[in-house]
Amino acid sequence: MLTLMDIYKSYEGQPLLAGVSFSVAAGETVCLLGASGSGKSTLLRIIAGLENAESGRLLWYGQDLASLPAHQRGFGLVFQDYALFPHLNVADNVAFGLRMQNRPRQEIERRVAEALALVNLSAFAARRVTDLSGGEQQRVALARALAPRPRLLMFDEPLGALDRSLRQDLLEELRRILRSGETPAIYVTHDQEEAFALADRILLLHEGRILRDGSPAEVWRRPGSAWAARFLGLGNVLTGRALGQGRVETAFGVLETTHREKEAAGSPVSLLIRPAAARLGPGVNPLGGRVADILFQDDRYRVRLDNGLVFHLPQAPARGEFLTLHVPPEAVEWLA
Amino acid sequence: MARLNETITVIKRDAAGRETWRYTGRLLARRPGFLRLEARFNRPDLPFMGITLRQGDRFVETFYTDRWYNIFEIHDRDDDRLKGWYCNIGRPAVLEAADRLSYVDLALDLWVAADGTSTVLDEDEFAALDLDAETRAQAQAALAELQAAFANHTTPLSVGKRGRRNMPRPINQRR
Numbered sequence: 001m002l003t004l005m006d007i008y009k010s011y012e013g014q015p016l017l018a019g020v021s022f023s024v025a026a027g028e029t030v031c032l033l034g035a036s037g038s039g040k041s042t043l044l045r046i047i048a049g050l051e052n053a054e055s056g057r058l059l060w061y062g063q064d065l066a067s068l069p070a071h072q073r074g075f076g077l078v079f080q081d082y083a084l085f086p087h088l089n090v091a092d093n094v095a096f097g098l099r100m101q102n103r104p105r106q107e108i109e110r111r112v113a114e115a116l117a118l119v120n121l122s123a124f125a126a127r128r129v130t131d132l133s134g135g136e137q138q139r140v141a142l143a144r145a146l147a148p149r150p151r152l153l154m155f156d157e158p159l160g161a162l163d164r165s166l167r168q169d170l171l172e173e174l175r176r177i178l179r180s181g182e183t184p185a186i187y188v189t190h191d192q193e194e195a196f197a198l199a200d201r202i203l204l205l206h207e208g209r210i211l212r213d214g215s216p217a218e219v220w221r222r223p224g225s226a227w228a229a230r231f232l233g234l235g236n237v238l239t240g241r242a243l244g245q246g247r248v249e250t251a252f253g254v255l256e257t258t259h260r261e262k263e264a265a266g267s268p269v270s271l272l273i274r275p276a277a278a279r280l281g282p283g284v285n286p287l288g289g290r291v292a293d294i295l296f297q298d299d300r301y302r303v304r305l306d307n308g309l310v311f312h313l314p315q316a317p318a319r320g321e322f323l324t325l326h327v328p329p330e331a332v333e334w335l336a
Numbered sequence: 337m338a339r340l341n342e343t344i345t346v347i348k349r350d351a352a353g354r355e356t357w358r359y360t361g362r363l364l365a366r367r368p369g370f371l372r373l374e375a376r377f378n379r380p381d382l383p384f385m386g387i388t389l390r391q392g393d394r395f396v397e398t399f400y401t402d403r404w405y406n407i408f409e410i411h412d413r414d415d416d417r418l419k420g421w422y423c424n425i426g427r428p429a430v431l432e433a434a435d436r437l438s439y440v441d442l443a444l445d446l447w448v449a450a451d452g453t454s455t456v457l458d459e460d461e462f463a464a465l466d467l468d469a470e471t472r473a474q475a476q477a478a479l480a481e482l483q484a485a486f487a488n489h490t491t492p493l494s495v496g497k498r499g500r501r502n503m504p505r506p507i508n509q510r511r
Binding site: 048049050069070071072076077087088092095096097098099100101102145148 | 418449450453480
């Protein structure tokens with residue numbers, strides 16, 4: 001339904017968006033995931049109509065949006081600074097945008113009630129917004145975005161100002177709302193946990209370009225580049241030179257992989273070794289070292305060796321102990 | 337440069353640049369791109385869009401030097417209750433001197449009542465102005481931007497981080 005074609009934008013001579021193309025299907029939640037400065041908020045503002053692209057096209061069911069002003073696009077926005085009106089109660093804050101559109105009173109009342117029910121705030125309708133917690137205020141902002149029944153929902157780091165446990169609750173709530181409705185959503189975040197929890201599709205944005213576009217599982221399995229693997233924290237990223245037959249010369253010695261595509265000998269290669277890939281004991285691709293740091297995390301130990309590599313182990317080794325371990329060739333992944 | 341709390345003279349001009357009104361206000365804030373002052377309504381009580389503007393009502397006025405509108409947030413003179421926002425569409429404000437700013441008013445106005453009810457005013461007058469196509473388009477885009485800002489209520493009044501433009505935002509938002 002929404003299609004972006006080759007969107008360009010620069011700021012003070014520097015490209016912010018360097019040719020971004022993607023589309024969003026009905027009911028789909030797309031997460032734009034990138035570090036700060038990757039251009040993701042600018043992209044959102046262009047879609048919202050709050051900024052213009054220098055070139056490229058923005059289409060809604062084939063109709064060009066360029067000439068349609070922001071308030072006529074029918075897109076709902078939720079920002080990090082949710083900016084409620086302190087002089088209005090919860091229901092009146094949610095009703096504000098509908099009143100701006102001069103909708104009939106009964107319709108406004110109905111939609112406000114619906115939106116508050118959706119975010120579990122029906123009992124709060126008459127409360128002062130200044131009496132609410134940060135998380136509750138952000139739910140009011142969400143209800144405000146939902147009330148006009150937008151054609152598209154857009155979120156810009158909506159949970160960024162909240163503390164961790166509140167974020168977790170709101171993330172669950174957002175998931176439920178986005179999954180239950182047909183409204184497509186674009187969700188901008190730098191937080192991969194949020195992106196992986198919410199997205200039907202993740203777009204990895206880096207220096208104004210989309211580096212990867214896929215389902216969370218696809219992106220996780222095949223990050224596609226050293227940058228993406230590092231950004232997503234997937235594990236150890238090694239660089240080296242191809243020697244042929246899937247062998248790669250690295251700072252850790254020559255590693256065997258199962259990669260068999262022809263690569264010019266000597267061409268640079270990036271490899272990913274996930275922390276769970278380590279096998280204790282000797283074998284092909286020995287990558288052992290002395291234990292420099294141990295951290296208990298979830299249900300296993302995250303062990304950093306003195307050679308800089310990080311592995312997950314079920315049992316805690318002793319600090320300073322020399323660990324003999326290896327990584328099977330099939331667990332050494334080539335990054336493009 | 338005027339300092340905070342010093343007096344600033346505001347001159348309103350018509351599309352031809354002629355002065356049509358002049359008053360003074362007290363400087364509340366200034367940042368690159370905008371200037372905010374406080375002025376008191378100095379005309380006799382005036383019924384307007386279902387409310388009454390009263391002599392002495394407090395106007396918190398934000399003028400932008402890079403946007404085609406300004407926003408007057410109106411508070412009651414007695415209890416400071418918010419009455420609404422009166423937004424003038426016009427050319428970006430110009431600092432004519434350290435203590436004087438002016439803006440060219442392009443007739444078009446947006447009134448947003450405290451509950452969100454909004455009205456575009458003086459569209460006929462705007463249509464009748466002798467404006468080039470570029471100016472007309474800028475004014476219309478400014479109106480659309482204001483409407484979007486209030487509707488999404490990313491509302492009055494700040495200039496955000498990294499110099500990017502934030503929409504007007506309300507007062508005293510709590511994190």
